[in-house]
Amino acid sequence: MKSAYFLVAFALLAFASSFVSAYDPSPLQDFCVAINDTKNGVFVNGKFCKDPKHVVAQDFFFSGFDKPGNTSNALGSAVTPASVEQLLGLNTLGVSLARVDYAPKGGLNPPHTHPRGTEILLVQEGTLYVGFVSSDSDGNRFFTKVLNKGDIFVFPIGMIHFQLNIGETPAVAIAAFSSQNPGTIVIANAVFGSNPRINPDVLTKAFMLDKNVIKYLQSHF
Template identity: 65%
Template sequence: MGNHFLATIALVALASSFAYASDPSPLQDFCVAINDPNDAVFVNGKFCKDPKLATADDFFFPPPNMPGLNIPGNTSNPLGSLVTQVNVEKIPGLNTLGISLARIDFGSYGLNPPHTHPRATEILVVLEGTLYVGFVTSNLNPGNRLFTKVLHAGDVFVFPEGLIHFQFNPENTNAIAFAGLSSQNPGVITIANAVFGSTPPISVDVLTKAFQVDNNVVENLQKQFWWDNNK
């Protein structure tokens, strides 16, 4: 009897973990996000407008007088890349739908540096050029395995949710990729920015011990300007 009870509890826990593995499934056709809380319902971190007032523009990008995803991003920055996000902040109708999009432009030898998406798996397709991409597993045994691939136009690669990953253009030409993400608001944590550019800064003693380097190295890294290539 006890074993059956424990098995039942384990199955319920497993089902619950699957149920919350990604954005919750909507219980309505849509829930267009608005900033005005008056007479609105709060769902998935956003207030939702009356569905009778929704229009096609709520599900459309770009807004008037803004460039669409056909326009290359400006890669003239220290990283040589730019990520143009199309998430719930850009398309209010994405609220509760559990999906978003990004265009990633790379200049010559441009890098989308190691980062994670805490709430989304990413699937990336290369439209133009060549990319060297990879992700690192968690530190469970066997830990921190690196998976890499060189992608060309038409190739597709998947980065599992929450894992550190990167994309690098190894050529002296431009590259373009599009990414789909399994969250309306996947979030992004750029590793170097978070570790060495936090406000206030992480204690030098903590970082010196974590990275096993001299404190002068850590202090120098904390003085750098860490560029955010997401817009």
Template identity: 70%
Template structure:
């Protein structure tokens, strides 16, 4: 009986440890260079099918363009250039990716979340106002952590939390970000809420935001621009 209890306890602990692991699984081989779905004919799974190691080359771990300024002429005044597993197939199973974020004067990387990654941001040029908001606290509040960053400063955004970056200056700004997932994902809050396809029922949003329905109708008719490339 005691042995059965110990075994069941071990199983529970093993399952619990699996739930608190990182969002990307640890690799069990040197690398797993991703194949495109079209190259396998298989079903899409969480991750990618691996290329035969005999066919892997240095180019599978390489890309270019990190020095290229993104298109910051659009309405938001920012451009996020992601370097994830879709651009570097050798990142598959390695649990990391990069992004270059360019800002026009007073450009904004709007409130968004990365559902699968913590982000660490380093400012290379300019001055950014950054921040993130906690999940719902026991007292019903959502605390904002915000900071002004200058060249050489670094800030961390915890996984899944809403965060933003805003260029406070009248000159262009540049930041690099590292993320703890090969494919972090991004949910831009305003786009998702007001620009979904099909649209969320306006009655739902009117009650959720406690505003006049005309305001919701106006917001849903806007063109929500994506700054991710």
């Protein structure tokens, strides 16, 4: 009986550990400004930390959200990130931002996921049609809303979501994340543009499409 209790306790501990490790760790110091110098730093959470004595205000500063992104592309959208890669002072702090610009009448931030962070989106200008799909275990339910200036919508961590500009003017939104580096997986790019390519037989069966259609889609990514 004792061995059974031990196995249950061990399984619960393993589950809890895996759940916690899916999120950014709590910092054990005031700050840990990232540095790419492997000789003079301590490796913490994927980055080396700058010597605190050498940290300056510039390490916590980022400029660029005042400038519109270039939406002259096939999707009609542009993302300007302010994650730990652009703002080194974010290292270990568990937050980041991004500015998203959308071209008028159809600018799309395509279906994608953030594997390491929940997103909260604030519309600054324009009108967006947004939504996310829950997991298989929740029945793949689709949650959608039309957002106007000043509105906020939350996309839970890992859920596939999108934003589409349905207005006649450019739209702008600010996205905040519960991770210093939430990551982005664009579904179409990952499925049809992987390197090397996924075997078309796999995608043909998964999407229940003709193989020629799959090959056509792969050729466009």
